[in-house]
Amino acid sequence: MKFFIWNDNLKTGMAEMDRQHRELIKRINSFVEACIQEPRDFDLMKRTFGFLDEYVVEHFQLEESLMLKYEFPLMDNHTHDHNEFCKWVAEASDKISQREFPESLVMEANYRLVEWLQLHIRNRDRNLSQFLQKTAEEKKVPSLLKLIKGDS
Numbered sequence: 001m002k003f004f005i006w007n008d009n010l011k012t013g014m015a016e017m018d019r020q021h022r023e024l025i026k027r028i029n030s031f032v033e034a035c036i037q038e039p040r041d042f043d044l045m046k047r048t049f050g051f052l053d054e055y056v057v058e059h060f061q062l063e064e065s066l067m068l069k070y071e072f073p074l075m076d077n078h079t080h081d082h083n084e085f086c087k088w089v090a091e092a093s094d095k096i097s098q099r100e101f102p103e104s105l106v107m108e109a110n111y112r113l114v115e116w117l118q119l120h121i122r123n124r125d126r127n128l129s130q131f132l133q134k135t136a137e138e139k140k141v142p143s144l145l146k147l148i149k150g151d152s
Ligand SMILES: [Fe+2]
Pocket: 063, 078, 082, 120, 124, 125
């Protein structure tokens, strides 16, 4: 299993989005850590995967609510990506619950949780972030500016 290593190429320019991505990566790595335990600990795998799943939902909800609110023109493509990812998470979750973790799932997990997600962040999320930054500057929306600057 591959760990997800954060790097600055993943920055979107939006502080809250970056913070959530770092949290997501932290949870992915906790799951990877659980997967490489010997002997295999399915309870730990299930727990860490559930923790990851929970955050995926929360994070996608934030992005999708912003897309909807500010009428992001590429919302359909972006949401389609999120749905595809959630579908995989649900399938993987079922397998893990059934205490199955074949090599094919390890390969899929490596792809989905690292490569796929990196691409998503660097393309779709960065695109969304640029749109939101432009919107915030043009319309001077305080709540959006707060998410961009990361003021608490
Ligand atoms: Fe996204």
